[in-house]
Amino acid sequence: MKGTRANEKLFWNNRARNYPLPFERETFAKTGRILRLLEDMGVSFKGRRLLDIGCGTGVYSLRLAKTAASALGVDSAPEMLKIFRREKRLRGIKNAACALSVWSAMPAELLAGRFDIALASMTMAVKTKADILKMEKAAPRCVYIGWAGVRRNALLENVYAKHGVKYQAPEGAAVVLKALKELSRAPKVRLITDSWEKKASIADTLRDIEVGLKVNGARMDRPWVESLLKKMARKGKVRQVTSVRKALITWRTA
Numbered sequence: 050m051k052g053t054r055a056n057e058k059l060f061w062n063n064r065a066r067n068y069p070l071p072f073e074r075e076t077f078a079k080t081g082r083i084l085r086l087l088e089d090m091g092v093s094f095k096g097r098r099l100l101d102i103g104c105g106t107g108v109y110s111l112r113l114a115k116t117a118a119s120a121l122g123v124d125s126a127p128e129m130l131k132i133f134r135r136e137k138r139l140r141g142i143k144n145a146a147c148a149l150s151v152w153s154a155m156p157a158e159l160l161a162g163r164f165d166i167a168l169a170s171m172t173m174a175v176k177t178k179a180d181i182l183k184m185e186k187a188a189p190r191c192v193y194i195g196w197a198g199v200r201r202n203a204l205l206e207n208v209y210a211k212h213g214v215k216y217q218a219p220e221g222a223a224v225v226l227k228a229l230k231e232l233s234r235a236p237k238v239r240l241i242t243d244s245w246e247k248k249a250s251i252a253d254t255l256r257d258i259e260v261g262l263k264v265n266g267a268r269m270d271r272p273w274v275e276s277l278l279k280k281m282a283r284k285g286k287v288r289q290v291t292s293v294r295k296a297l298i299t300w301r302t303a
Contacts, residue, residue, distance in 0.1 A: 057173060061129060062128040064129075065106070065131070080112050083241075094166060097117050097118060097165035098188075099168060101168050102169040105172075106129055130147050133147045160183065165189065166191070171221075171295075176225070178228045181228055194298070196220070196293065199294035200294075202216065205261070212270065222295075222296035236298050236300035237300070241294070244290060251278045254287040254289075255275060258274055
């Protein structure tokens, strides 16, 4: 993705339509697995004040609100936060809140010392030393979960190649680890593999592909893509499987 604010807003507001929900079975299980691995790495959220950067629908902050002292989610996509608030209300969660903001625009002074753990998962919000330093100012313990160089999806690889765009994992863990090295931090790192299946209508799949290509600077060849999806569809649904590698990174502030 070409990392402009307009592109990020378009991409994430579109993703909100079918983004994983915190308490649906598969998402809950996947989050639980990662939380157990983080606990093995010395991270405990019990009784802690959590800052969730790029919180999306609340996959982590709402899930952790049960054991954390409090949770604040920050996200730049209004559509994501609509779902966060709905999930919070449906679950009767009282100790979690969310704020609409671009992370780089949040005043560090308002965050200083207010949290015990700052977490950022699968988000483009944290990618510079300044972003990391703001995390550290907010909390003494930081956690970053991000892309680690592998993302495979047969359908999207085919479509992106047709449009002259390389389908690859976004920059994530490598950028953060480089910044941490320059800051002389000593993070703990663990690599894991993950995968998920998605089934959606031809119309929804077309829309997602169109947005994905647009934020990468390409215009979708609609007749070609629609023809491909119709061939793939079974009972009106297009199935995709995405496999990825993620890095779990945690460190303490200097």
